[in-house]
Amino acid sequence: MAGRKQETQLRTAGGIQYELTRKRVKNLNIRVREDGTVAVSIPLRTSAEAADRFVAARADWVQQARERAMRRAAQEARPLPDKETALAYFTAMSDKVYPAFAGVLGGHKPTIKVRSMTSRWGVCFVAKRQITFALQLYHMPPAAQIYVVVHEYCHFLQPNHSPAFWAEVAKLLPDWKARRALLK
Structure with a gap:
């Protein structure tokens, strides 16, 4: 397994499109990036279906995190007043x-x-x-x-x-x- 390339695929679950990556991690991890995209990393032996269930169960949280990221981006785009x-x-x-x-x-x-x-x-x-x-x-x-x-x-x-x-x-x-x- 050393030197094995990480496997990445685009998936959708619970109305959330996400990028799935298999890595040497112990837990399933979900992250909403600053641009609103969603990344999920899972242990090498975990099924993609388990990742789908994980994302679907957290769809509300993901949507809220996306909204926060969008608000932050909008705030940063507005220039500060003098x-x-x-x-x-x-x-x-x-x-x-x-x-x-x-x-x-x-x-x-x-x-x-x-x-x-x-x-x-x-x-x-x-x-x-x-x-x-x-x-x-x-x-x-x-x-x-x-x-x-x-x-x-x-x-x-x-x-x-x-x-x-x-x-x-x-x-x-x-x-x-x-x-x-x-x-x-």
Whole structure:
């Protein structure tokens, strides 16, 4: 078997077209690539029919993963706004949320900044009274944007993600979980 070429074929199961590859792996693996294509690798002795059943059983998950990949690709295709535009936008949004936190902030608005961030939507620096928003947040739905603004402001009340923090978020946004889901 050493030197044996990997066998690859195109198959369809559960309405999902996928590329099947037999390899030296222990488990059946499914992967949705960035372009939305589906790759399945199976152990050398596993039947193609077993792979078909595996894919068909996960068709809903594959479709959701494809939709996420398409949304990511669409987001990446849209140019980020310039910093001045994004700063003005998020400052205006912050000004709408600020009154609920004016007391804890002693009547002084936090400094709002924007920058490109790939792993976070926002960051709150409590000691500096500063909130930084990701430029990438600009292209997200307004309901999700408000969630991030409220989330970061709530860190002035609770500096962590404890149950008390989430209770503060829920006071202002009872539907915060649905809003957060828009970011995924």
